[in-house]
Amino acid sequence: MRRILIIDDEEDIREVAALSMETTAGWEILTASSGAEGILLAANSNPLPDAILMDVMMPGMDGPTTFRRMQENPVLVGIPVFLLTAKVQGVDQRRFAGMGFTAVLFKPFNPLTLAGQISEKLGWKD
């Protein structure tokens, strides 16, 4: 079973994303409400998450900073990370594109297709 970690400070986003991926894909979902909590949860997860979905704008450590910290951690460096953002302007998209994320997904997401989008980007057939 795939294990996915969602990091977002908005409780309803975490809940809808988690329930939709559990329902439509049967994945196991872990959730964290901040970048710091997400790093800790990912590093202590056994097995490690197969993918991480993280928000851009969070209080404290934002998404890009959280991602950089994960890239510095040898345990977490290989995990695919998706950026989840409500920023749809071209300037923001160009900024995110060069950061090394697996893909940028846009909010609002469709709960029925979220898991499919992730599977497609990662080439998961199961």
Added chain:
Amino acid sequence: MMDTNFEDETRSMQQAVWKRYRPVVLERLDLLDRAAAAAKGGALSEELHGEATSVAHKLAGSLGMYGYDEGTRIAREIEVLLEDTVPASERLWELAIELRSAVFPVV
């Protein structure tokens, strides 16, 4: 093609979360109303301006998830408007009203 049972289950879960989340959305709409009223009166404080920008961003990113695509579109327009140091107050006022109607239409 997604299994119809999964689709129904997902939609029902979505509705259940929305029901619980409605009070938060109402609080956010109230805050946007206060910001629009303050802007109209030329008294939008830096703090309220910042809070309204954050709230508009959050609404833009979440309303469509519950099927309120028009709500997301309007919230996004409000967010862009609030990026100006002195936002266009009349338009902000109109959009705040439109946003509430899009999410909670008066019947």
